[in-house]
Amino acid sequence: MTRLWLFFLLLGATACQAPPPTPPPSPTAVSPQVLRIGVATGVFPLADIIAKPYRQAADNIVVQFVPGNTAVLLADLDAGNLDAVLSPYIPEGNERWFNPVALAGLVLVAHPDNPVAGLSLAEAQAVFNGRLTNWSALGGADQPIILISREEGSGIGAVFQDRVMAEQRISVNAQALTGDEALRAAVAANPAALGFSMMGAAEGVKVLAVDGRSAAPETVQDQSYPLTTPVYFINRTASEPDGALRNFLAWLQSAAGQEVVGVKYGRVR
Numbered sequence: 308m309t310r311l312w313l314f315f316l317l318l319g320a321t322a323c324q325a326p327p328p329t330p331p332p333s334p335t336a337v338s339p340q341v342l343r344i345g346v347a348t349g350v351f352p353l354a355d356i357i358a359k360p361y362r363q364a365a366d367n368i369v370v371q372f373v374p375g376n377t378a379v380l381l382a383d384l385d386a387g388n389l390d391a392v393l394s395p396y397i398p399e400g401n402e403r404w405f406n407p408v409a410l411a412g413l414v415l416v417a418h419p420d421n422p423v424a425g426l427s428l429a430e431a432q433a434v435f436n437g438r439l440t441n442w443s444a445l446g447g448a449d450q451p452i453i454l455i456s457r458e459e460g461s462g463i464g465a466v467f468q469d470r471v472m473a474e475q476r477i478s479v480n481a482q483a484l485t486g487d488e489a490l491r492a493a494v495a496a497n498p499a500a501l502g503f504s505m506m507g508a509a510e511g512v513k514v515l516a517v518d519g520r521s522a523a524p525e526t527v528q529d530q531s532y533p534l535t536t537p538v539y540f541i542n543r544t545a546s547e548p549d550g551a552l553r554n555f556l557a558w559l560q561s562a563a564g565q566e567v568v569g570v571k572y573g574r575v576r
Contacts, residue, residue: 339369340551345380346372347394348487349463349505350411350538352571354393357559360567364558368551376485377462384543390552392541395505396462402545407537408559410573412506412522413466414534415515416491418498423447425516428533431471434501437478442499454481455493455502463487466536467503507571528573538572 346354354372361370373380377394384392384403395411415431417423423445426434433439434452443449456477457464468477484490487508494500495511504512506522514522518533526532540556542548548556558564565574 339367342368342370342390342551342555343388344370344372344555345383345389345392345394346374347377347380347392347396347462348374349508350393350395350409351487352507353409353411353538353568356570357564357567360563361555361558364563365554368554370555376458376460377465378460381541384541387543390543391548391555393538394462394541395536395538396465397539397541398465401541404542404545404547405539406556406560407575408540408556408564409538409568410527410530410535410575411538412527412532412535412573413463413470414504414506414509414522415517416494416502416504416509416512417515418494418500419511419513420498421447421513423515425519425521427518428471431517432473432475435467435472435477435481436475437480448498450499453497453500454478455490455497455500456481456483457487457490457503458483458485463503463505470534470536471503524569524571524573528569535573537575 344354351372351374358370358372373389377392377396380389380392380394381398383389393408397405415426423442426445430439430445435454439445440452441449442452482493484493487504490502491504491509491512494502506527520526520532522532522534527535540559547553559568560576565576568574
């Protein structure tokens, strides 16, 4: 009888205990916002140096950098496949909002073993126009100059046409290659080759001085290098960017962002 009484006493005590509290719901993870930024191939090293610092500074924003030809990138921008474009070239008639984020330098590139140290702008124009055809006229070896140029729609090609060639046309004998990497590879493989690229991207080739000045972050920032050119952030619309895109641009133009830019390029602020 005593055992039965103890059993009911314990059963009643257990029944009177409050149920354990319901644990709070787990916070719902917010998916990061993804930005797709097109980058002209000649200035793609800019994307390389800003990717990690921005990822560390950004709050739930992921940036995917897409290399390409400027004309193709702008077409993708208009089609909604990209959120913005970084390029050294703004096409005529452009109605999209744009703003500079860095200063770069258009550079002439030759084979690493080429003894020529530099050219004047007038010489560069004469060479690419086909009026000067032998390296010996420039202080080099007695061999024909092999011209390497860029494909139609290249932003760097357009900058070269505007800043170096002006009203002159590039010789029909120039080899037009797609992409900055292909151009540099062709120049690096041919001791007689001459091409053009952008400061910061010209690896594996010899960068020639222009009018006695070499391209460097300091000389493009003070614009003493004659072929200094801005790198622009180009928005999809005529309005300033907003939301995550505005966050990215604000960081890129901030003191922290410009410090990163200054590793390989000239700062705009």
